[in-house]
Amino acid sequence: MDxxxxxxxxxxxxxxxVNYFHKNDFNIVGMDFSKIAIKNIHKSKSDSKVICADALxxxxxxxxxxxxxxxxxxxxxxxxxxxxxxxxxxxxxxKDDGILILSVASNNILYYTLYGLRQNNFVRSFFGxxxxxxxxxxxxxxxxxxxxxxxCSNFKMDNYIYAKTNQFFxxxxxxxxxKMTSFDRKDALRLExxxxxxxxxxxxxxCVFKLLNSKSPALIxxxxxxxxxxxxx
Ligand SMILES: C[S@@+](CC[C@H](N)C(=O)[O-])C[C@H]1O[C@@H](n2cnc3c(N)ncnc32)[C@H](O)[C@@H]1O
Numbered sequence: 001m002d003x004x005x006x007x008x009x010x011x012x013x014x015x016x017x018v019n020y021f022h023k024n025d026f027n028i029v030g031m032d033f034s035k036i037a038i039k040n041i042h043k044s045k046s047d048s049k050v051i052c053a054d055a056l057x058x059x060x061x062x063x064x065x066x067x068x069x070x071x072x073x074x075x076x077x078x079x080x081x082x083x084x085x086x087x088x089x090x091x092x093x094x095k096d097d098g099i100l101i102l103s104v105a106s107n108n109i110l111y112y113t114l115y116g117l118r119q120n121n122f123v124r125s126f127f128g129x130x131x132x133x134x135x136x137x138x139x140x141x142x143x144x145x146x147x148x149x150x151x152c153s154n155f156k157m158d159n160y161i162y163a164k165t166n167q168f169f170x171x172x173x174x175x176x177x178x179k180m181t182s183f184d185r186k187d188a189l190r191l192e193x194x195x196x197x198x199x200x201x202x203x204x205x206x207c208v209f210k211l212l213n214s215k216s217p218a219l220i221x222x223x224x225x226x227x228x229x230x231x232x233x
Contacts, residue, residue, distance in 0.1 A: 001026065005066025008093065010055040010086075011073030015041040015048060022048040029065075031055070038074040058089045065093050071103040076137040080149075087153035091230060099229055100155055103163070106224040107140040110167050113178060144227055162221035166199045168208050169220070176205030 001007070003026055012018045012030030015035055021028040032038055032051040038052045053059050055073065068090050077083045090100050098146035105112075117123050121131045147157045169176045191198045201209060212220045 001067060003027065006064065006191045007061070007067040007069060008065045010039070010058075010068065010070040010090075012050060012070075013037050015044070015046060015050065015073060017069065018048050018050060020045050022046070031058070051087040056085045056089060058093050062092050064097075065098060066095055067099050067101065068094055069101045074102050075105050075141065077207065078139070083149060087150065087155065091154055094230060096230060099227060100150075101225065101227055102146075102150075103223055104141040104146055105139065106162065106218070106221050107142045108219070108222050110219065111172070111222050112140055114172055115135045129135045141224070143224065146224070149202070150226065150228050151231070154231045157226050157228045159227040161225045161227070162217035163223040163225055164213055164217070165222060166201050166205075168222050169201060169205055169209055170199035173205075176201050178202050178205070189194060215226075 007021060007026055007028040009021075009028060009030045012031075012032050013034070015030065018028055028048070030048060031053045032043070032050070033052065033054045035052050038050050041048060041050050051059070055070070056077075070086075070090075071226035074083060074086065077086055087100075094100065112194070119132055124131060126194070143160050147160070150157050180223050188198045209220070
């Protein structure tokens with residue numbers, strides 16, 4: 001990314017990404033519709049530029065940004081109309097040579113089937129485990145679908161990168177962990193949001209992870225990152 005190009009991060013949450021870019025002298029503006037999230041960024045004495053707003057109705061004039069990033073948000077737009085509205089807003093605020101960088105949950109059948117079973121309250125009660133509260137829905141996108149949705153909103157997908165995260169291994173296969181510690185998912189997610197490596201693998205785990213990553217990243221990735229540009233300019 002070019003340091004002169006203005007970046008917008010939609011759905012910046014607690015500032016994991018926006019603070020990182022800001023510290024590295026990029027020109028970035030963050031936004032989130034959660035007042036608590038924005039308040040927390042300000043409270044942490046970060047001088048990052050962040051505002052409270054809705055990604056489906058961006059309070060910026062057209063063609064303001066060179067880059068628009070959006071990590072872990074697109075999949076929470078449950079209805080296609082919302083996703084289309086977001087992409088239309090992204091198209092509007094991006095410059096003609098602007099770049100859209102979007103992360104989505106990839107449709108890793110193995111991971112999400114096992115994960116779904118573990119979260120399922122019927123399965124949990126069968127194994128005598130405590131019921132979990134109902135979580136919000138989360139879309140997993142096959143590569144073809146996200147490419148099509150981008151195309152329908154006049155974006156051309158240049159690249160789809162499988163994110164290298166060892167969370168899948170660490171989470172589901174305790175024998176690949178560095179230490180056989182018990183795993184508190186809520187705690188891990190909190191630390192992960194703060195940018196810490198909370199999923200250390202053993203040497204054997206690292207080897208298997210590296211091998212699978214080079215041979216079949218789609219099998220173990222839980223997240224895909226798309227990089228697109230405006231098609232009609
Ligand atoms: C999973 S968190 C991701 C946070 C951050 N992007 C990161 O990667 O650490 C999703 C964030 O998107 C925000 N969000 C969801 N829908 C939004 C919308 N319509 N407008 C603005 N923010 C939204 C939520 O409040 C939440 O902070």
